[in-house]
Amino acid sequence: MLADVLTIAAKDVSVTMRRRSIVAALVAFPLRVGVGLPLVLVFAGRKTGGLPPADVLERLLTSFQFFFVIGAATLPTAIAAYSFVGEKVERSLEPLLATPVTDVDVLLGKALAAVVPSVVSMWIGVTVFMTITDIQAHGTLGYWFFPNTTALLAMLLLVPLVAAASAEVSVLVSARSTDVRSAQQLGALIVIPFAAIYVSSEIGVLTLDPASMLALAGGLAALVVVLFFAARAAFNREEILTRWK
Numbered sequence: 618m619l620a621d622v623l624t625i626a627a628k629d630v631s632v633t634m635r636r637r638s639i640v641a642a643l644v645a646f647p648l649r650v651g652v653g654l655p656l657v658l659v660f661a662g663r664k665t666g667g668l669p670p671a672d673v674l675e676r677l678l679t680s681f682q683f684f685f686v687i688g689a690a691t692l693p694t695a696i697a698a699y700s701f702v703g704e705k706v707e708r709s710l711e712p713l714l715a716t717p718v719t720d721v722d723v724l725l726g727k728a729l730a731a732v733v734p735s736v737v738s739m740w741i742g743v744t745v746f747m748t749i750t751d752i753q754a755h756g757t758l759g760y761w762f763f764p765n766t767t768a769l770l771a772m773l774l775l776v777p778l779v780a781a782a783s784a785e786v787s788v789l790v791s792a793r794s795t796d797v798r799s800a801q802q803l804g805a806l807i808v809i810p811f812a813a814i815y816v817s818s819e820i821g822v823l824t825l826d827p828a829s830m831l832a833l834a835g836g837l838a839a840l841v842v843v844l845f846f847a848a849r850a851a852f853n854r855e856e857i858l859t860r861w862k
Contacts, residue, residue, distance in 0.1 A: 621718045625726025630734060633696050642695060643734055646688050647742020654681045655749040668757045675762065678750060679825050680818040682768050685739045685746070687815060689780040690808045692735035697727065697787035720852055724788060724845070731784040732777065739776050743768075770830040778837040783807050785844035789851050 633639050658668055658677065668674055747763035754762055786807045814833075817823035 618722065621722040622726045622729065625718070625723060626729040626733070629696075629727055629730035633699060633730065633734070636699065639695055639699070642692060643738040646692065647685070647738050648745065650684050650688065651742040651745030652749065654684065654746055655753050657681075658750070658753060668754060671758055674754055674757055676818075676821075678754065678762055679767060680815060681750075682743065682746070682763075682771055683811070683815045683818060683825060685743045686771055686775050686779055687808060687811045688742065689735055689739050689776040690783045690811050692738060693731040693780050693784040694787045694807075696731040696734065697784045698790070720849060724848055724852060728781065728784040728788065731787070732780040735780045735783075736777050739780075740772060743772055766827045767825060767830055770827055770834065771825075774834040775830065775837065778834060778841055779811065781841045782837060782844055785841065785848050788848040789844065 658674070669677065747768070751761050751763050814823060814825075818825045823829065
């Protein structure tokens with residue numbers, strides 16, 4: 618039930634927020650990207666003594682916002698891997714599994730605990746990025762570049778869907794893993810396709826326009842559903858309760 622899902626999620630968030638490495642990642646990644654990417658624009662236009670030309674600047678800004686989609690694929694792996702493998706190792710998962718809550722409630726609660734902090738972190742980071750780059754680029758472009766339709770689709774659709782897919786992949790990996798670090802490393806493989814999309818947009822092979830964002834969001838939504846059922850099939854409460862004693 619919803620109350621059980623929210624209770625599990627709230628408990629997991631409170632636990633993970635006590636881990637310095639996770640808090641550092643949630644804070645450092647968005648701020649580094651949000652502040653660092655505008656600095657890249659300065660270096661990119663250093664030969665002209667300002668920012669790159671308007672057409673180049675527009676393409677760069679559109680591509681740069683995809684860094685936050687990549688971040689949404691990266692951050693949930695650390696939280697979800699610890700939530701399952703870490704709790705297996707520390708024997709703190711067993712009391713939860715011994716309660717009447719369903720496997721679906723457990724999976725949804727733990728996925729939500731990994732997704733929500735990651736999405737909020739990315740939204741804060743992209744707000745910093747958009748604010749700085751709008752001030753920075755207004756003189757060259759003559760208008761406020763952000764927010765635009767592509768950016769809103771990326772942040773409101775892609776970021777939550779990518780975070781959900783990343784959390785579910787981590788659940789799949791963690792269901793059979795005995796080590797937090799290896800679970801994180803394997804779960805992080807989901808970043809590769811999104812990094813490829815970013816590179817393709819930078820070299821002009823792929824255009825990150827509203828139509829492509831909607832198509833990608835549709836594919837991701839289908840993937841999230843498939844991954845959920847796969848994670849549900851891989852999650853074996855009896856095995857965890859017996860094998861990890």
